[in-house]
Amino acid sequence: MKASAFAYARPTSVINALELLAAYGDRAKVLSGGQSLMPAMNLRLISPEFIVDIGELTELRGIVVKGDVLIIGALTRHVDILKSLEIATHAPLLRDATSHVAHPAIRNRGTLGGSLAHADPASELPACMLALGATIIVFGPGGERRIRAEEFFTGIYETALSPQELLVAVELPLARKNSAHFFHEFARRHGDYAIVGLAAQSIVVAGQFADLRLGFFAVGDRPLLTGVAGKLVNVPVTPEALAKASAVLGEELHPQEDQQATPAMRRHLAKVLLSRCVSTLLFRPDLQSGIPA
Amino acid sequence: MTPVAISLEVNGERVEAQVLPRLNLADFLREHLKLTGTHVGCEHGVCGACTVRVNGEIVRSCLILAVQAQEKSVETIEGLSDSGEISDLQGAFRDRNALQCGFCTPGMLMAAQDLLKQTPEPDREQIREHLSGNYCRCTGYQAIIDAVATTARLRAGRAP
């Protein structure tokens, strides 16, 4: 399949990019890594009139620690995240998650900003933003907006971004003392989209969670920071407590039905992920199979 | 639609061309430059047949517009072959019959060389993982893994 024809512009600055987006609005698509946009265009699932290629906006690259936040530019590629010492130190969850994104050739082009703006509910990085308590930095006609991750993802391929806006960076709080993270997804093959996945960030002190953020993905129309995490914080996590939390999780999730799995299957796998996560983070092998037979 | 002027390096040669923005890099290489060693298998970035190197990194050329390759250095299988960079890997592929129909082979060699440059002594698991985005229907992969592992050992100065 060959992409439909389009007009093409490669802005040389963020201001320039915003001018183009202001002019074209939803007739334009932003091209960053292209690893999600191009397949859709090649399949003629979408046929934008204008492509705004932000690939040369070097000001949107870079990973830097500023005070107590880690700032990652939107054009930071997946491969850059994998190789980054700052990420390994301050947000290792992101590194683990990114290693599950597709394959090396895709990771050399795909960007964090692109992935977040694309908002595929089965993708890894939006859930990480929830687990890490990220703030999404957006520029638009009204200037800068700072959007909490929890408010950013609004549906299947839908975000809080308006067509005139550009995602420019994310800010993550630096990992605190006693931080521990967990990432796992169930996918049929290496690099496939997850059937269900979990990005978790926690603080563990004396065998208990002092903080726990559970970002599930591929469980509905958007990643979900589940409330059940609260049930496991500052309490002894017994098998019974975990079983109860598992049931709560089942209620919280409203998974979709598709070729890969039924809602019941997704709920089940989410519960498996929950117990494997808790068991791993607390070093409690006895909690491994927390699901009732 | 107006063509856009691009200037890039392909296999070490300066190339100037006028292309429509919609043209992807795979089609540009194949149709404009007649470098047909880069193959098209799916056009949605899943099969790996179109893998080339841009600025030294492997990418899916079906997911890059030719205009995005402006001022970049593109290397295809023809270039890597002519420079001799992968002649040992190709020798191992030949000896082990790590190719049958050959359609996945350019992309597979690109991905394998990419791995060996980053991880000089990968184990079989690592080889399988790095190549997990390159589809082969003929070999069942084992011979490919063997050939890459053999090359790694030879490059490390060990016995194959």
Add this chain to the structure above:
Amino acid sequence: MTRTPENSNGLSVLDRPNSYIGKTVPRPNLDRLMQGRGLYVSDIELPRMAHVVFLRSPHAHARINGIDVSAAKRMSGVIAFVTGQELAAVITPWVGVLSHLKGLKSAPQSAIAIDRVCWQGEAVAAVVATSRAAAEDAAEHVSVAYEELDAVTDMRTALDPATSVIHPLLGDNLAFERNHDAGAVDDAFAASDEVVEAEFIFGRHTGVTLEPRSVVADWNAAEARLTIYQGTQAPHMVQNIAALHLGLQESQVRVVCKDVGGSFGIKVHIYADEMATYALSKLLRRPVKFVADRVESFNTDIHARDHRCKGKIGVKRDGTITAFEIDDLTGIGPYSMYPRTSAIEANQVVNLVGGPYMTLNYRARARVVFQNKNVMCQYRAVGHPIACSVTEGLVDLAAMKIAMDPVEIRRRNLIADDAYPCASPSGLRFEQLSHHAALAKLIKMMDYDALRAEQTALRARNIHRGIGIASFIEVTNPSAAFYGVGGAKISSQDGVAVRLDAQGAVICQTSITEQGQGSESLTAQIVGSVLGVSMDRVRVILGDTDNTPYGGGTWASRGAGIGGEAALQAAKVLRRNILDVAAAILQSTSGELDIVDNSVVNAGDGASRIELNELARIVYFRPDTLPPGIQPELMATRHFVPRGYPFAFTNGVQASWLEVDTDTGFVKLLKHWVVEDCGTIINPQLVDEQIRGGVVQGLGAALFERCVYDERGQLTNANMADYLVPMSGEMPDIDVGHVVSPTLESELGAKGAGEAGTAGAAAAVTNAVNDALSPFGTIITEIPLTPQIILTALGRI
């Protein structure tokens, strides 16, 4: 037929000095492919070449009430729009039936649909333009008025009176039915201690060749000749059919196959869109290129293996299998494929169930029904995976019922290795198989007892691993019994022409074809060995109807056995001819001479007498120096066709070792083994690699692959992200071993090996999963074994 000693040493052609036969040598001419310098059809460009895109029906079944191209006509790059009606003036329709499949019926199919489309993806118009992109742009502006009709999308109800009949003139949706009844099945079941039944369900598959189907058709009006560049496995068949339907003589059609990016049977069939491409070239008087894109490939490459098979087995407490019975239902597309028919797969299932086993009581019914889905036809190991999964699944069920080890029940029932020749209850004649030797070798290779012990130990820790065994027989080297007897112009013989060139090198032209399995190599190895010439001096030409002998091509695992024998015989003749000339030159006799290492030598002491390049120089340029009367002939052609057995059956056995995560339903394939008997092995590495590749296709079937149609006949996963093919990360290493039982049908003794891997892999995996889950009492007889299916069977969801 016995092997004739060729020289005074009493050695056969297979034992010649420096023989390549049985040696792992690298295939010649791989550099081209590894450097990206191959020539696949999509690489071909011809002057004035146009590109065709087919407008395809979005509906599974609809009347075409009108096609409006007025908006599209004005678009840039457009050369022509052609409808089915217009193309019918150039190319005639066809019907995919063969007379030996009694009762098989099908409706005429046109190159482009006329009046009615019968599956989602069927072409309704051709858009020809200066580029694929321009043609796609124009296609978007063509509007077709469809009137949707009821679609038949469930094979289980296709024959119900309430279901609409796709082709009213045919009366019903039954394409073919075959019944077979051998022995005394009812008595056998009555006399059994246990009778087990199960329904086996198989996912619909497709080949997913990495290179999509591609054709460049070049009608040269001035020469009145059509050249077809196509990656077909059977160029002479394409030549015949293109000529027939375009109103040409075969001599006006040339089919050229250079490099082919995978076929596995996908590219051995006649496709409507390819026929349309030939016709468009003739109509437009210029070359036309068609390259299917990946979505089109999923929607129009033949599908296969869409079966629901009820199976029944009877067994005695001592392990004796008393009878097999099956009732197989398969749902094809709206047309039986041309010319090989879509009944062969079901026919094979009937033929092959129970094949490895002694029991003579066998009853089978197979029904093939039309559906409004993509067409279905032969894909690697046609019918074997179904037959093997059903048979081996039933055998394991029987073993479970009588608490017998699955290896032991096979030992007690596999046909004895010394029982040959014999016949199966379905009428298959076996020359010589080696089920027991193969099983014994497999058990040793995998260290079966150690794996059982490991399984037991891990079960105690709630880790569930399983062993699955699958015995199989495989059809290879088919005679005319496969297609020819039914009226198909598909050759079951092949030919090789060999000649010495003026520099003493050898040029072979063979009618078998290459898609990567090693046809070129096996030909060169055989010719080099028989002639005494080093392989680097042997050039093989294949895939060109103008420049090779007439033959069948490569399919049904026939290349080595049939094409190889033709190469052997042709080389023998050339060798004799060379020695006759040499004897004349050297004033010796041909019996005292031999050819070794590119030289004519004394047979006795091996001393070199004259080099081949010198002999060639004399023959071609200085025949005046030869003794009077000699007419040297340095070229020889021989054809070969199997005459004794309709098929050369091979046998093998596979084993899978895997782990099932009972919390998630995910299966991890740990290891796989195959022991296989294909007779004489020409190149061990190539045979093993064919088996490995075939196994992985079977593993894909077992765990991943399924064409998912919805109830409206829409293929919902027509892309490579949603149709899951096996990738390197999930596949195990595969150990391969061999037993060798040469066929006496040929001097070479080679049977085929290309499909053995695919025949038994899914059966082995399914049996292993059930073995792993036996503590839970689950039996799953459906593939692909997705996590969803496993968890459901376990009652976890």
